[in-house]
Amino acid sequence: MNLKLILESQKKYFKTQATRDIGMLKKLLANLRIEIISREDEIYEALFKDFKKSKFETYFGEIGIVISEIDATIKNISSWSKPKKVRASGLNFPSSDYIYSEPYGSVLIIAPWNYPFQLAIAPMITAIAAGNTVVLKPSENTANTSKLLENIICSIFKPEHVRVIQGGVPETTLMLKERWDYIFFTGSVSVGKIVAKAAAPHLTPVTLELGGKNPCIIDDTISTELTAKRLVWGKFVNAGQTCIAPDYLLVHSSIKKQLISDLKKEIIRAYGENPQKSPDYPRIINTKNLTRLTNMLEDSKVIFGGKSDASDCFLEPTLIEDPYLDSKVMKEEIFGPILPILSYESEADINAIISNYEKPLGFYVFSSNKTFYRKMIETYSFGGGTINDTMIHFGNTNLPFGGVGESGVGAYHGKLGFDTFSHKKGIVVKGNWLDISLRYAPYTNKLEKLKKLFRIIG
Ligand code: NAD
DSSP states (O other), X not given: OOHHHHHHHHHHHHHXXXXXXXXXXXXXXXXXXXXXXHTHHHHHHHHHHHHXXXXXXHXXXXXXXXXXXXXHHHHHHHHHHSOEEEOOOXXXXXXXXXXXXXXXXXXXXXXXXXXXXXXXXXXXXXXXXXXXXXXXXXXTTOHHHHHHHHHHHHHHSOTTTEEEOOOOHHHHHXXXXXXXXXXXXXXXXXXXXXXXXXXXXXXXXXXXXXXXXXXXXXXXXXXXXXXXHHHHHHXXXXXXXXXXXXXXXXXXXXXXXXXXXXXXXXXXXXXXXXGGGOXXXXXXXXXXXXXXXXXXXTTSEEEEOOOEEGGGTEEOOEEEESOOTTSGGGXXXXXXXXXXXXXXXXXXXXXXXXXXXXXXXXXXXXXXXHHHHHHHHHHSOXXXXXXXXXXXXXXXXXXXXXXXXXXXXXXXXXXXXXXXXXXXXXXXXXXXXXXXXXXXXXXXXXXXXXXXXXXXXX
16 A cells, blocks of 8 residues: 555544544553463564564563553553643633643654564554554564564554554655654664654654663772673663663773673673573674674774674674774764773763763663762763663653653653653633733733732742
C-alpha cells in the first residue's frame, strides 16, 4: 500500500475521533499485552537471530519495559486524558481554568536497532494513549525483530490507527517528505538533524532521542569492587550498544589501578574467560559497526580484551587505559563494548575533559560524597543520570527520559510520554454572574486601580 494512502486513511480515521475513545484504547493495550506475552518465545528468537541477545536481556530491556509501560498507561490513561483544573488568575475573576490534552493527529515514529522492540513500541504506546494515529518505522538492521513487530501490531490495530512500515534510508526519506503532525525519532545525532530539517517546512513538532559521550566520574570514596560490578553491567549489557551506557570513565588517580583490576575480575566473572562462548553476551549489530569499533582500537592502549571475530560480529569486552583526547575512541560516541579509562586529580581535570564534548544523554558519578556529586549534577548539563550506578534512571517511568542540546530534544516515559504526544490547550471558562468593568475603555482614572489589582494578585 502506498504511503500517501496510508497517511490519508489515518488522517480520515483521526477525524472520526475514534482514536480518543479511552475504553477502546484500554482494550487495545490489554490485547497488545496479551499478544506480546503469548509471543514471548518468538520475541526471544527474533532478538537472538538479530544479534544473539540472551533471553534475560531481552526480557529485561525489551519485553519487561514494554509491559510496564502498557500497565502504567492502562492504569492512568483516564486520569491523564481528563481536563486538569488549575488555579484561576485573579485577573480573570470570576473564572474556572483548565488544561485540555489534545492529540496532535498523525505521528511518525522512527526507531533504532539497539533495543529494536522496546524503542519502537514504548513511544507508540504513549502516542496512541494520547489519541494519535501512528506510522511506525522500525530499524532495517534488525530484520527479524522488525518483521515480528509488524505482525504483532497488525494483529491488534487497524491499519488506519497504527501501521508498521518497513524500510531503510530511501523509504524513511520519503516518509519524512510527508506532512506529519508529530515526529518522534530515536537514533543518531546526524540523522536527528536530518529529521529536524525535514520537519521544519511544516513546523512539525519533534522529539529527538539521540546519543552522546556519557561520562562516568568515580572518586576515591567508593568501593572499587561494587563499582566495578555496576560498571561492567552498565557498559557491557547489550554489548555496550546502549545510548545511555557509560562511554568513558574518569577515575580518581589514587584508585585507578585497583578499579582496573576489579573491572577485569568482574568481566571474567560475568562473561567467562572466553566471552564469545558466553550465552549472555550479545553480538555487534553488523560488520559495518564492528569495523567502526575495531578501528577505534588502533591508536589506543588496550589493556584487556580487544579480540574480535568478524565472522561472528563479535568483539570482546575491552578496556583502554589513558587514551589521548584526540584518539579515535575519544572522538565520537563509542556505542559498543569498549571502555576507555582516564584519570583525574582535581575537578579542573574533570572539567577539562567533559567540556570537550557536547551535552551527553547520560551522566554518572560514583561517590559517597554528597557535596561532590551534587556539584557535578549542578555543574554539567546532560539528559539524565544516576549516582552510584549506571543507566537505571531509564527504568523509572516517573522520570523524564530524553536529552538536551546534541543529545536530544524532548522527553518521554509514563505521563511525560502522554504529555509529549499531546498538545496542551489552556482554557478559561469565564463566569457571567459578575463583570468587573476595570479593563474596558475609556481608561480614565483606572491606571492606579489596575496597578493595585496587580499588587493584590501578586
Ligand atoms: P540511526 O540514526 O542510524 O538510525 C535510526 C533510524 O533512522 C533508523 O530507523 C534508520 O532507518 C533511520 N535512518 C538512518 N539514516 C537515515 C537517513 N539518512 N534519513 C532518514 N532516516 C534515516 O541510528 P542507529 O544506528 O539505529 O542507532 C544508534 C544511535 O541511536 C546512537 O547514536 C544512539 O546513541 C542513539 N540512540 C538513542 C537512544 C535514545 O533513547 N536517546 C536510544 C537508542 C539509540
